[in-house]
Amino acid sequence: MRLLWAVLQLVLPMPLKRRVGNWFFGWDVHPTAHIGRSMIMVGKLVMGPHSTIGSFNTIRGLEEVVLEEGASIATRNLITGFPPGSDYFAVSPNRRSVLVLRRHSMVTIGHTIDCADRVELGEYSAIAGYRCAILTHSLDLARDRFVAQPVVIGDRSAVMSGCTLLNGTSVPSRAIVSAGSVVTTKLTTELTFYRGNPAEPVRALPERLKYFRRGLVEVASEQ
Template sequence: MKSALQILLVLLPQSLKRLVAHRLLGWEIHPTAHLGRSLIRVGRLTMGPSASIGPWNVIKDLDEVHLAEGAAIATRNSITGIAGTSGIFTHSPNRRPALVMGRFSMITNAHDIDCSDLVEFADYAVLAGFRSQILTHSLNLVQDRFVTGPVRLGEHCAVMSGCTILSGMQVPDRSIISAGSVITTKLTAEHTFYRGNPAEAVRDLPPTLKYFHREGLQHQVAAEIESWRAAQSQRTG
């Protein structure tokens, strides 16, 4: 029954989405939040003021998805996990299959995110561009067992197109990751530009960089959502 309701949400208008999500699924969607035509099959979904999930995303098999105020998931993203009750990853008993997005953080277009363990976006963190991968599980070759590790993107960081972030890694606050980079170790230095495979510090970035002080992106997010809707209407019209 629950799975059928979650599939039905894809087709319902906004007013009915909130009603069904709240009363029948126990989800919490703020009246100003936007839930597009995306398949969402998760244990619990909470969306704060002005949060948005655009069309054509697949978000499934997570215990929890939380979008704080103004957080946004754009379109054509694959965000998948393995539920905590599955009995898989017995060597990672404390794993948390969840996506937690801080205020005005953003996932743009066509990314693949593995939420076998926690993926956390701090406030204003952005997974930008296209086709990056975040992995939270891996094969431990020494012990020949699958294990998981959470991934965190720090405040006001930006990860550009085509990057790969491996399990257990972190992106520091106020840092920029160049397109095509691979993060295989925990990066620590803030105000730093990273690049390469493996990603290494290239140069310092000025604390005055405007990106590091961005505020209140709700109008920008709303404009992006409207542009996606318009594009889809033209394709289907």
């Protein structure tokens, strides 16, 4: 049934797609959200106001996908998970195969995201450019077992083209990871430009950088 539903998503108009998903599969898709011609096979999909999933994405095997208000997944992304109880991750019993995009965060074009464990993007953050890889699982060679750990990207941070983020890593709020870098640890210093393999701090960034202030002007104008 779910496979048939995934195929139907490629051809159904958005209003019908939303109704079927909400009624029969327990999704929670806001009337202003939009899903393009993508194949989505997940336990639950939550989409807030004006959130979008573009065309030609494959999103499968996750317990839950959450896009808060204004969050977006552009096009040609491969996002995969492992359902609970998988024998592959017996040594990581507390993992959750979920993807969370906070308000106005974005995944752009042609990225690969492994959601064996949680991947979370903070508000106004971005997996930018194209062909990044986020890996939440790896092979523990000492124990000969697969292990899974979350990957978290902080508010208003950007991971540029061709980066790799390994399991258990994080990017702090208001930080930039340069194109082609490999994140192998938890980066901790805000307002920092990181680069290299492994990614290391290169220089401080000014707080006034417009990217770090996304959304703040909108808030000020409403008050």
